[in-house]
Amino acid sequence: MSESGFKYSILASGSSGNSFYLETDKKRLLVDAGLTGKKISSLLAEIDRKPEDLDAILITHEHSDHIKGVGVLARKYHLDIYANEKTWQVIDEHQMIGQINQEQKHIFKRGSLMTFADLDVESFGVSHDAAEPQFYRFMKDNKSFVMLTDTGYVSDRLAGLIENADAYLIESNHDIEILRSGSYPWRLKQRILSDKGHLSNDDGAQAMIRTIGRRTQKIYLGHLSKENNIKELAHMTMENSLLSADLGAGTDFKVFDTSPDTATPLTKI
Template sequence: MTNEGFKYSILASGSSGNSFYLETPKKKLLIDAGLSAKKITHLMAEIGCSPKELDAILVTHEHKDHIHGVGVLARKYDLDIYANEKTWQTMDEHNMLGKIATEQKHIFERGKVLTFGDIDIESFGVSHDAADPQFYRFMKDDKSFVMLTDTGYVSDRMAGLIENADGYLIESNHDIEILRSGIYPWSLKQRILSDKGHLSNDDGSETMIRTIGSRTKKIYLGHLSKENNIKELAHMTMENKLSRADFGVGKDFKVYDTSPDTATPLTNI
């Protein structure tokens, strides 16, 4: 019997909106829906899928670029929504999703593993200015993929939880020099650069140096800022730093770009 693993597509990644699609023989899941339901539907069509087929949406945290389309999709297609308790409290308190039926609301505690059909998903906390932000490691048939964006730093504990995955979506949000000299007000610059902000190109590269393993085949650069980064610069920084650390860039694994408005191909892990 062959190990089927699972399929995934990064539907969108960037400061304007984020969404990740995951498919196994038994389940079809969306992790975040930070664009309009119409745009998500269009992005899913790019990879030959439809929101009608989804089983659930997992939420990482309550920022708009991660939940913008969640409520509409959940109501239209009667989808279950999973988030941790503090994230639910914040979303409900500020009516961020609109009316959601109680039976569609589910708790996914930080630090827990939940099984969805034939795939196990582990949540882990990150350092970001949200109520209780968490990201995920997807595991099936001895294969795993890690989603890690929206964190100001990566602790040793977090690095240990995500090491040696087959694939990564890692944050490369900004180039520090572009951000520092850019048009953002100083308070916003401080927020992005803080321990509760976002990983820079250098930070993302350092995280990969700490966590990459012999299984790792694909690294996707995510959550790039339109104002404070350049795709080619993020890509070059990651490849150069990994090469200097004696990793086999382009041989043992490849580095891929993501887009805020085009889905990556549906890929087998």
């Protein structure tokens, strides 16, 4: 008898590399592989999984902290890779992941739904300085997980599209004051703060206030900058913002941290 729902682990989340693992009885997927193949293999081992068991890699966008290990893993383990057309064009044009057999390359259109055996995956566009960045909502047996990082803002339309998921990975990239007073060049600061940059701790919290619902049990804080954020500050900002909006952080749902180099426990949803 097959299990209901699915299991997931945030293998790595941060400015230095990102990868998300999800499994059902019939499919094992990675979303992004922004670290070396060796590091992703060791992160999978932390949750007692092996790269040779993977079926496919879904790509969100072409920045290196999301695709660094894609080519190596795809070639070594003969994995299918899914990305939208514009993302593929940039990856191929700049040879970002090396040579990949044509039959391993697949199109996942932005704003579309694809079914992988017993799992439905919906893609949605975000506002980021990449060719055509998209993130994903995973759905099975009336359960859903939304991953949303690498966006400068969350529109009302997007907030409505991703509302009331059971769990979220939401971007808490930077604290605005730490970023402004930090050592980054002004042009880079402007990029991060722009509508095509990254969500701050406050932005991520406001996005969650607009999207969580009665189903929501877990919120994971992702893509924290090592230079422009502090894990405890990001966590406190999220919890305090939710509490001040009369949303019961810690009671109805819990806020969890992620790491750039340690996997979260394999969790059933």
